[in-house]
Amino acid sequence: MIHFVLLISRQGKVRLTKWYSPYSQKERSKVIRELSGMIISRAPKQCNFVEWRGYKVVYKRYASLFFCMCIDQDDNELEVLEIIHHFVEILDRYFGSVCELDLIFNFHKAYYILDEILIAGELQESSKKTVARLIAAQAWNNFSLS
């Protein structure tokens, strides 16, 4: 399963965090510090996986943002890489060529989208259309209610 999702900027600033396993606030900052140090310094040609404390962290850089997901030892890294890409594509579709600023100012929306893709640390929906439909339904519902 996926233990957490981190979005870190190239400067090491946190843009989004989602924890599927319990971590205390202290552990969280430690994890972020450790991983951002490790991942940001990696060369672009190196592989997108880092072994860390018995887990594997799969990351991918999109423009200035690093998308990282921490998975178990026996999970499929390439699949997770695909999930990351999937998330980015949906964000892109939702925001219309997404950029870091969109995520900075609308991070809660990114959370909603992530909640439709992952649930309890597992992929729940890999169809972009379905996710888009659900998000749209929510927006419509809001509109009609408020």
Added chain:
Amino acid sequence: MEQLKTIGRELAMGSQGGFGQSKEFLELVKSIGEARSKAEEDRIVLREIETLKRRIVEPDIAKRKMKEYIIRLLYVEMLGHDASFGYIHAVKMTHDDNLLSKRTGYLAVTLFLNDDHDLIILIVNTIQKDLKSDNYLVVCAALNAVCRLINEETIPAVLPSVVDLLAHPKDAVRKKAVMALHRFHHKSPYSVSHLIDNFRRKLCDNDPGVMGATLCPLFDLIAVDPTSYKDLVVSFVSILKQVAEHRLPKSYDYHQMPAPFIQTDKESQIKLLKILAVLGSGDKQASEHMYTVIGEIIRKGDSSSNIGNAILYECICCVSSIYPNVKLLEAAADVIARFLKSDSHNLKYMGIDALGRLIKISPHVAEQHQLAVIDCLEDPDDTLKRKTFELLYKMTKSSNVEVIVDRMIDYMISISDDHYKTYIASRCVELAEQFAPSNHWFIQTMNKVFEHAGDLVNIKVAHNLMRLIGEGFGEDAAAADSQLRSSAVESYLHIIGEPKLPSMFLQVICWVLGEYGTADGKYSASYITGKLCDIAEAYSNDETVKAYAISALTKIYAFEIAAGRKVDMLPECQSFVEELLASHSTDLQQRAYELQALIGLDARAVETIMPQDASCEDIEVDKNLAFLHGYVQQSLERGALPYIPEDERTGMVNVSNFRSQDQHESAQHGLRFEAYEVPKPPIPSKVAPVSLSSSTDLVPVPETLYSRETHQISSVRSSSEAGSSELKLKLDGVQKKWGKPTYSSSTSSSTNSTSQNPVNGVTQMDVAAAVNSRVRDNYDTREPRVEISPEKQKLAASLFGGSTKTEKRSSTSNKVPRASVSAPDRSQESKAAVALNEVAREKTNQSSPPPDLLDLDESTVTVVPASVDPFKQLEGLLDTSISSTTNHNSSGESNAPDIMTLYAETSASRESGSDGYSIPVIGDNVNLLSELSIAAVRGTTGETTVTPLSQSVKGPNAKDSLQRDAKVRQMGVTPTSQNPNLFSDLLG
């Protein structure tokens, strides 16, 4: 330009009234974005927290405003600050009727709270209500929260509603409900154990997404207990087939839009393959169902896309886990080759990982990829490098252990990550203990590990090392023992000079110097004692080291006195002892006093107190105190009461005491502070689990203080034992290495050989090895160096070449005629080889013509294309052929000519194994035999002129071992060499 875009976006953001972000919030985000230092950022956030604290408690806040506050809280929390003051407001917001507010509330609580937070109880009610809502979006939001927030205690409250939702008309809801149940299963397997049928039923859901989601809980269930799901194999295979062929159920049709949903397919394929891997592992029947579909997926595999490769990789994992199938293994090897040849580091990484999995089943696959693996090993990318070490670890055997461990140690020295350093150090130790070719090398290796990984190494390793040096080879190898010990002493005296040695290493050094420092008479007592005092002085704040040092001093003086020499203490020793006499530590003090007392005694007394080299002698403790029997008898006769054991004496009282204490404990459930001793499986009923389990566990233990202590001790001991097994210090393996030589073959332990034959004689085996090594050594010195290849090739040879070679064993006896002896050795080895190899051999036995041996050289290029595929003809023969070869082997043992044929065939077919199953050029029996004898004859004639023991030749020097290994490979009559001259040379 960039700035303009930014401004544009911000404007758009600001005008976005619908989502109600105020100027304030935008300002906050912006100022944090512009903060130049962490301190500045913290200042801004703290100010924000103050503002929010004030604002959020104001009465009558508009909903929109409140929502924004909550989002601001989220932001603060995300930046790593504490926003707990606002949690309750987030909880309140979940009660709101407005979906938008409700969702914000749920989002906030899922991000703020862990499932053990006190506020959860306030949300459960809302969740219960929302799960029954008519609006499916509300249900979705609630289910999201359920997955995150519901803990073991609150599962029963929501479980019925969640189960009802499995039949919800919306697939999104069904999917989330399945995942929620999956989560429940994670948290408390018993809560959903009655729902397993629901999972099975959901497998047939007409929405592939729901089916895919169901695979998650099923995978977990199957991983725990594969046998009760064997019946599902056929359905899984058929689903996989449908998914792989994109044949989704016709009924599935989303909003009149035929849905290809390729993506969903791929993800479920991976999950399905994972499940099949578990179900098929070790189960031939189940595996047979899968062969076709897996083969099909691999064949159609799309290696251009990421997800396509993910599936291919998963196929390899599955193939390597289920009952082996030759065709699939071949296909998997092809995929691995593609991965490794790729430019992408990701694929290389996956390739190495897959290779590590496959190598367990067919050890020969690595050989095709020698250079690729070495490239990965030398890659600057740490991740790739570590993965490669993992692979090397899996393929280590006694022939390549030196190179691999040296590499590992070099890498260990170069990194600073403690976590991985510990890990790789334990790997080194494990390999060294299992495969060390010589004691000298072992000690050198351990020295290096201790020196660089230091205190990260498990203390057990140090104790093992000491024991190894102490026990030596056993009774009949005194010469080798003392050689080992003096080489250890030598190396330690050398190392002592280096600054900052880790404490654990110093303890080993002190112990060895104390026991054996003066044993061989090379160093005088005063020299060794001087060194020991230096250590104690240099590490004067480490009491353990000082204790070891003073004990070592005691021993050395005792040996001196026992030998009748006069002892004069060096002044620094004198002062050291005096210092310890006044030490605060009673332990050190006592040791010092003991030393002082000992020096005063005469030689005979000292000898009995401290006999030389007696660290391994068993000290017999008379637990029954038998020497007191007479006295007891006398007392009894005089009318004394007989002794009643302590637990019997107070037993009754204790049990009742204990009961009451137990009840007491269960009454204040949740306030137990001492740790539970043993992890127990979770208890199904929630009523009185604590008292039940703890009473069964603890009643036998009497209540008195003393016995409680022993109980603790024993539990500690057992836990430390568990620790050792975790580290896999394979002591039995070590004993085999250093004790009397016994039958053990590391290849047989690493591969899942199906045909072990215990008939093989121990002595025969050894002698054979001795012959082999003798011949080999002889060759090392005699043979001029012909091999001119780049360093990588050498490394490759030393890493991979050994894989088909016999185990090295040092033995000094040689009584049996040479030529006939090699056979048991070979057959031994062959038995260790995998079933597949056996099949190959059988095949070659039956049909292939015997071409000239010299042709072998031409087939030695690393990859030879298969001319004929023996397995195509051989499918189905697998089982019978294995058993028949076994018979063949055992019969061959009694029959010398048979042995020779077998030998010839074995070596030839092994050759074939290394070349990826091409039908090899089969060795002409007669030729091979004559060649062998020639080799043997040469061996005898050159014998006197060469250094006879392989031990002395083996150094830690990587280059030496590389060369040696390369030659050994040529010598082992498994001519995969790059040296075409060798055989003509051999044959004259």
